[in-house]
Amino acid sequence: MADRSRHCAGFTLLELLVATAMTAVLAGSLYATLHVAFKARRSAMEIVAPARKAELAVELLRQDLTSAVVPKGLLAGEFVGEDATSGTGLDSDTVELYAVADGGQEVDGTGDIRWVQIGCDADEDTGGMVLFRKVERNLLSTRVEDPDPETICGGVRSFNLRYFDGLEWTDGWESVAEDATLPRAIEVTLELLKDDDADVSEDGGYWVSRVFQIPCSSVQAGIQIEAEL
Numbered sequence: 001m002a003d004r005s006r007h008c009a010g011f012t013l014l015e016l017l018v019a020t021a022m023t024a025v026l027a028g029s030l031y032a033t034l035h036v037a038f039k040a041r042r043s044a045m046e047i048v049a050p051a052r053k054a055e056l057a058v059e060l061l062r063q064d065l066t067s068a069v070v071p072k073g074l075l076a077g078e079f080v081g082e083d084a085t086s087g088t089g090l091d092s093d094t095v096e097l098y099a100v101a102d103g104g105q106e107v108d109g110t111g112d113i114r115w116v117q118i119g120c121d122a123d124e125d126t127g128g129m130v131l132f133r134k135v136e137r138n139l140l141s142t143r144v145e146d147p148d149p150e151t152i153c154g155g156v157r158s159f160n161l162r163y164f165d166g167l168e169w170t171d172g173w174e175s176v177a178e179d180a181t182l183p184r185a186i187e188v189t190l191e192l193l194k195d196d197d198a199d200v201s202e203d204g205g206y207w208v209s210r211v212f213q214i215p216c217s218s219v220q221a222g223i224q225i226e227a228e229l
Contacts, residue, residue, distance in 0.1 A: 050155075050192050050206040057131060057153035058188055058210050064116050064133070065186050065212050067099040071175040076113060079182055081161055083171035086129060087122065091160035091189075093171075094119035101137065113139060120159050121149070128193045129156040155193045157205075162187040164211075182217040 011019075069076045076098045086092040094117065101114045115136040120129040132149035163173040163183035173183050191207035 051208075053153055053155075054190050054192055054206055054208045058190055058208055060133070060152055061118060061188055062210070062212050064097070064099050064118065065095075065188070066215060068097045068182055068214055068216060069100060069113060070182060070216050070218070071098065071180050077115070079173060079175040081163055081173040081183075081186075083161075086120065086158075090158040092120045092129060093159055093161040095161055095173075115139060118152075120156060123154060123156075128154075129159065130154050131156050131159055131190070153190070153192075156190065157193050158189075158191040160187075160189040162189075182214050184217045185211055185213045187211045 068079060071077060071079050079095075079097045081095040082093060084092050084094060096115070096117045098113055099116050101112055117134040118132070120131055123130045130151055131153040133152050134147040134149050136145075136147050162169045162171060164170075164185040164187070165173075165178070166184050169187065175181060187209065188211075189207065189209040192205050194205035
């Protein structure tokens with residue numbers, strides 16, 4: 001009878017070495033590709049981060065400014081926009097207003113109207129400013145307290161507000177002098193530092209400027225409000 005012993009086939013050592021080398025080359029190529037991709041993503045995020053920060057900050061301001069109420073009534077007070085400068089001589093404006101409160105929040109003592117203050121404070125860490133927001137939600141409280149500031153945006157170089165009275169733009173606004181009216185529109189300009197270590201005296205980095213119409217304004221286009229003497 002013929003010898004029909006089964007011979008088991010296998011890989012030679014040379015084939016295993018070639019396969020291992022090919023796997024190492026593919027892994028190295030994949031690593032290099034992913035490294036370049038993640039580096040590009042990180043660079044892109046660093047580039048758009050200032051723009052995103054400024055856009056989000058201005059969007060938060062839009063929610064307050066466009067919900068401003070007419071400065072008349074029991075809970076609604078004055079609308080005051082002050083033109084100011086920082087210690088470095090750059091714009092550092094402030095505005096105080098009464099605005100419609102956010103809906104859907106069940107908080108004890110919270111009414112439909114809230115007092116809002118928006119402005120800038122010096123930031124010793126960066127040499128620039130911090131854009132802040134203060135909110136008093138319980139206007140019926142007999143206790144007068146200064147609300148804690150909420151940081152909207154850091155690394156601010158300048159913050160400027162302008163008000164449209166129906167005919168021209170002004171740097172400030174006082175509802176008492178404007179016959180208890182709100183401006184027709186508000187222009188918000190926010191400029192950031194180039195980076196955290198930038199000198200405030202140098203040119204700024206990303207800046208954004210937006211104009212928001214005030215729905216509750218009674219000022220008509222082309223009509224300038226004159227204070228009664």
